[in-house]
Amino acid sequence: MATSAPPVAPLEPYVLADDPVLDMLNTRANIDGEPFDFWQGDADVERWLVRLGWVEEGAVPAFEPGALVATAVALREVIRDLLEQRKAGKQGDPTALNGFLRKAVSHPQLAWPASGELQLERQRKTQTPEQFLSTIAEAAAGLLVLGDFSLIRTCEHPECVLWFYDRTKAHKRRWCSMALCGNRHKVAQFRKRKLL
Secondary structure, X not given: OOOOOOOOOOOOOOOOOOOHHHHHHOOEEEEOOEEEEOOOOHHHHHHHHHHOOOOOOOOOOOOOOOHHHHHHHHHHHHHHHHHHHHHOOOOOOXXXXXXXXXXXXXXXXXXXXXXXXXXXXXXXXXOOHHHHOHHHHHHHHHHHHHOOOOOEEEXXXXXXXXXXXXXXXXXXXXXXXXXXXXXXXXXXXXXXXHHO
């Protein structure tokens, strides 16, 4: 009796959505038809934050073990729910996202580095995971309000759950990636024609 091998996941989450908030949603994906969460621990979240440029490497504060991943997953699912509601033309409940936004503690600060270029920077408190992830909550709120939801889509492949923002010139993007699902669709269509 043969047993099926567990799905082999890529080492890192996909970054193909053309929007960092949608890339956050894509940290939960289907791999070989099975649900897979790329965020298994704090280190996974930290690598993703650095990879997408949310923070500098080594700039993640030390939190209680497991607190960062738990907070990041909770925020991701709050954003997913609101985005799905908005995409479906329904009214969602922003209470949970507003809870994340309320925890953001920040203020503007003037910086005048030696290069002489005067800058206005936002300084943030990052004592809790909620405060630390508040920039993502703010970006998600911005996407929900300002995003063109006719161009925010999920991949058309029936087994794929990945989101993307169609920023192509013709706005006809159908797949999360041509290399992933677009190619699978082409191969399936080719096989279907061969059988006919």
